[in-house]
Every structure is written in structure tokens, then in C-alpha cells.
Amino acid sequence: MSGNSIKLAGAAFAIGLMMNGAHAEDAPAKAAADLAKYTAIPTFEAAGEAFDAKACMAGKSILSIPGSSSVPFLATINASMARIAKDVGFKFQIWENQGQPTQWVQGVEFGVSNKFNLIDLLAGADPRSLVPQIKAARDAGVAVTASHVTGFEQDVPGGVTAAIPIDYKQAGKLLAEWTISKTAGKTNALVLVTNEVLSTDSMVAGLKEAFADCPDCTYKIVNVSIPDWASKIQPNVQSAVIADPGINYVIPIYDSMSQFVVPALTITGASDRVKIATFNGTPFVLDMIQKGQVEMDVGENLDWIAYGLLDAQMRLLCGLAPVKDPKIPFFIFDASNAATAGTPAESSKGYGDAYLAGYKALWKL
CATH class of the missing domain: 3.40.50.2300 (Response regulator)
Incomplete structure (x- = not known):
């Protein structure tokens, strides 16, 4: 290889490193910008024409x-x-x-x-x-x-x-983006899924899309079927956080899974270093946010x-x-606003009430 070729190759390599570094720096900012769209109280939008x-x-x-x-x-x-x-x-x-x-x-x-x-x-x-x-x-x-x-x-x-x-794909994307934003692009996540549920495919696609923009992020996906949640989630989480002390997030893609994740983190002494980001907005999980056991829930x-x-x-x-x-x-709940859902949380609180008048008019009631 000629001297000029070596210089060109070296320059290209340096530019590649710079671009990769910029990409890594951009990931948290890009994630934060997307997350910000889901922090305002939702407004009502009709899905079709009014009817009796x-x-x-x-x-x-x-x-x-x-x-x-x-x-x-x-x-x-x-x-x-x-x-x-x-x-x-x-x-x-x-x-x-x-x-x-x-x-x-x-x-x-x-x-x-x-x-x-x-x-x-x-x-x-x-x-x-x-x-x-x-x-x-x-x-x-x-x-x-x-x-x-x-x-x-x-x-x-x-x-x-x-x-x-x-929009399950966007929900999955938001879960990944939350961790990317909070770890400055250094996520090491355990992702809990249920493959027999069709929506899982869409959520995982969103997760993977977001993590693909984060070169320093890693994640492992573990499948647990619904009937096995109560018996298998806790031991799986315990084993994972013991085997890999670098794990900083557990992402149970359906938030009712969280009730079995929290005990695993408590038993292993990992609650301070491992946070939970999840999806659905089930009231008891919003209570867990208020107690400091879950960090974030993309709520519906x-x-x-x-x-x-x-x-x-x-x-x-x-x-x-x-x-x-x-x-x-969707609406993001964390420690800053979980109390707006009530104490204890209720399924209809924290999102505003625009939908109540909206559906009443839509259905001509």
C-alpha cells in the first residue's frame, strides 16, 4: 500500500470514529426529544364520524x-x-x-x-x-x-x-429511549417479553429500532409466557442481575410483569442500580412508581x-x-407526575378528562 493510501485509510478510519462518537452522543438527545412528545396531558381525537x-x-x-x-x-x-x-x-x-x-x-x-x-x-x-x-x-x-x-x-x-x-411499536421505542436518555447512551437492559402475545412482535421491533441508534447500548431478551409470569419472572431476573452486575434496566414490556420484577431486585440488592421502565399504565404499577419501585410507565x-x-x-x-x-x-408517568393518577392510582386519572365529553358527543348520548 502506498503512503498516500495509508494516509487516506487512516483519515477514513478517524472520520468513522468521529461519526460513531457523534452518533453515540446524539442518541440520548434524540431519545429525549421523542419522549418529550408524551409528557403533555392528552387531548381527545375522534376515530370517525359521530353516530347514535x-x-x-x-x-x-x-x-x-x-x-x-x-x-x-x-x-x-x-x-x-x-x-x-x-x-x-x-x-x-x-x-x-x-x-x-x-x-x-x-x-x-x-x-x-x-x-x-x-x-x-x-x-x-x-x-x-x-x-x-x-x-x-x-x-x-x-x-x-x-x-x-x-x-x-x-x-x-x-x-x-x-x-x-x-401503536405498540412506538411504545416499545419509548421504553428503549427512556433508558437511553437516562443512561446517556449506556443502557444494559434485560427485556422481558411474552412471545405468544402478538403485540410483542411490534413492541420488540420498536425497542430494536431505538437501540440500533445507540452503539453503546446492549440488551438481552427473555421470553416468559403469561401463565408462567408468577413463577418464572422473578428467578429469571434474579439470575440475570447476579450474572451481569452491569445491568442497569429491566424492561418488562407489559407492566403487570413488574410485580414479579421488584421482589427479584430487592432480594438481590440491585434496586438502587437497576431501574424498571415499562408500558401499560396499570394503576398498581403507577402506585409502584410513587413508592420508588418502578421508575417509569408509558401509560394508557x-x-x-x-x-x-x-x-x-x-x-x-x-x-x-x-x-x-x-x-x-400514550402518556409518560414517572416520579414527577405519578401522584396525579391518585393515591392509590386509578385507571382514569392523570390523563385529563377530555375523552369523557368527547365520546359522549361522538356517540350522541
């Missing part, structure tokens, strides 16, 4: 099959949906289950045999494991929706009539979710245009 919900839903019925009734996030949403349905004036029933696919199958069959107009698979009841049952339901004239289970970029799964998506107003999902389902039953975005906003 009470008139069009008279005599109609909806059966909700949650991913698992034992997950507080889902139980809270279902309770709100039941209350709202009563206010509008139609039958709403919940198929209680513990997250077993056989129980979801039984739920769909129950919905068909009892002539419900719509069966909703809520946040975890995976349509991909129910293809024959979904086809049988639709053949019987029953609409089937997959709610809060897919991201905007994901296909409608399992032959359902419609998917009611959430669970009552707002209930309104948004029912809005989309009612539109489907009323022959209106299907909803591609239910307009359910």
Missing part, C-alpha cells in the same frame, strides 16, 4: 375474551367496558379465563352458541391459535375483532373481521382504552367505516 350509539346498539351484544383475566391491566379494561356498555344500553359479557388457549377456544364457541353479535379477543387472546373457531363464528354471522393485540404495521391476524390496533388510560375499543366495535356492528386507529394516546 344507543339507537344502533339496541338489542346487540358483545362477548369479550381477554388474554387472561388474571392480568390486572385486562381486568380493569373489561370492568370499564362493562360499565360503558351498561350506560349505552347493550349486553356485554366477559369470558373469564387464565390465559390458556383451550379456554379461548371455549369462549369463542360459547359466543357463537349464545348468538352474540360480536366476539372480541382482547390483548393476548391470540387469533392465530383460533383460526377454525374464528371461521366458524364468522360463518355463523358473528363479527370477531382482535383488540389491542396488534401494532399499526401488523397484518390483521387469524381471519378476524377487524383488528383494532395500538385504561378507561380511555375501554371507550376506544367499544367505539370501534360499535362502529363495526352499526355498519360504519372500520377504525384503523382508535386514537388512544
Whole structure:
């Protein structure tokens, strides 16, 4: 190689190092800028035209099959949906289950045999494991929706009539960005996921996208199925933080997992060095923020979710245009604002109340 070639190669290498260094410095600032968009009280945005919900839903019925009734996030949403349905004036029933696919199958069959107009698979009841049952339901004239289970970029799964998506990819991205911002681009995270839940694919895509912009960040993904959360999350976290003292964040992508993460950090004496960033806004996790056990939760107003999902389902039953975005906003809770959700926290507090008047007008109630 000539002397000039060596100089050029050396210059290119130096420029590469400089650009990589600049990239590393930019990652926390870029993350902070994105996070800032989710710190203002959300405003209401309608997902479609106004309609007379009470008139069009008279005599109609909806059966909700949650991913698992034992997950507080889902139980809270279902309770709100039941209350709202009563206010509008139609039958709403919940198929209680513990997250077993056989129980979801039984739920769909129950919905068909009892002539419900719509069966909703809520946040975890995976349509991909129910293809024959979904086809049988639709053949019987029953609409089937997959709610809060897919991201905007994901296909409608399992032959359902419609998917009611959430921006899961952005939620995952925000979790990674929080850690990047807080560690100045030096995240070493343990990410807890549940692969049988379809939304996990979207959230992990968002996480990976954000971490790809952070050259000094590392992360390890551990899968735990919903029925195993209570028995396997704690030992997995304990083992990980003992094996790698450099871990500075645990990211349980669904916040109900956090109840099993906190004891693991306490037992291992890692609570001071390892923080928790999570997603959903389940009230008991917002209480954990107030107690200093969880650092951050990308919250969704669970009552707002209930309104948004029912809005989309009612539109489907009323022959209106299907909803591609239910307009359910995210809002970041941390130690600075968690108390606004109440003490103890409530599913509908801390986000403002613009949605209450918004849906009332939208549904002509």
C-alpha cells in the first residue's frame, strides 16, 4: 500500500470514529426529544364520524375474551367496558379465563352458541391459535375483532373481521429511549417479553429500532409466557442481575410483569442500580412508581382504552367505516407526575378528562 493510501485509510478510519462518537452522543438527545412528545396531558381525537350509539346498539351484544383475566391491566379494561356498555344500553359479557388457549377456544364457541353479535379477543387472546373457531363464528354471522393485540404495521391476524390496533411499536421505542436518555447512551437492559402475545412482535421491533441508534447500548431478551409470569419472572431476573452486575434496566414490556420484577431486585440488592421502565399504565404499577419501585410507565388510560375499543366495535356492528386507529394516546408517568393518577392510582386519572365529553358527543348520548 502506498503512503498516500495509508494516509487516506487512516483519515477514513478517524472520520468513522468521529461519526460513531457523534452518533453515540446524539442518541440520548434524540431519545429525549421523542419522549418529550408524551409528557403533555392528552387531548381527545375522534376515530370517525359521530353516530347514535344507543339507537344502533339496541338489542346487540358483545362477548369479550381477554388474554387472561388474571392480568390486572385486562381486568380493569373489561370492568370499564362493562360499565360503558351498561350506560349505552347493550349486553356485554366477559369470558373469564387464565390465559390458556383451550379456554379461548371455549369462549369463542360459547359466543357463537349464545348468538352474540360480536366476539372480541382482547390483548393476548391470540387469533392465530383460533383460526377454525374464528371461521366458524364468522360463518355463523358473528363479527370477531382482535383488540389491542396488534401494532399499526401488523397484518390483521387469524381471519378476524377487524383488528383494532395500538401503536405498540412506538411504545416499545419509548421504553428503549427512556433508558437511553437516562443512561446517556449506556443502557444494559434485560427485556422481558411474552412471545405468544402478538403485540410483542411490534413492541420488540420498536425497542430494536431505538437501540440500533445507540452503539453503546446492549440488551438481552427473555421470553416468559403469561401463565408462567408468577413463577418464572422473578428467578429469571434474579439470575440475570447476579450474572451481569452491569445491568442497569429491566424492561418488562407489559407492566403487570413488574410485580414479579421488584421482589427479584430487592432480594438481590440491585434496586438502587437497576431501574424498571415499562408500558401499560396499570394503576398498581403507577402506585409502584410513587413508592420508588418502578421508575417509569408509558401509560394508557385504561378507561380511555375501554371507550376506544367499544367505539370501534360499535362502529363495526352499526355498519360504519372500520377504525384503523382508535386514537388512544400514550402518556409518560414517572416520579414527577405519578401522584396525579391518585393515591392509590386509578385507571382514569392523570390523563385529563377530555375523552369523557368527547365520546359522549361522538356517540350522541
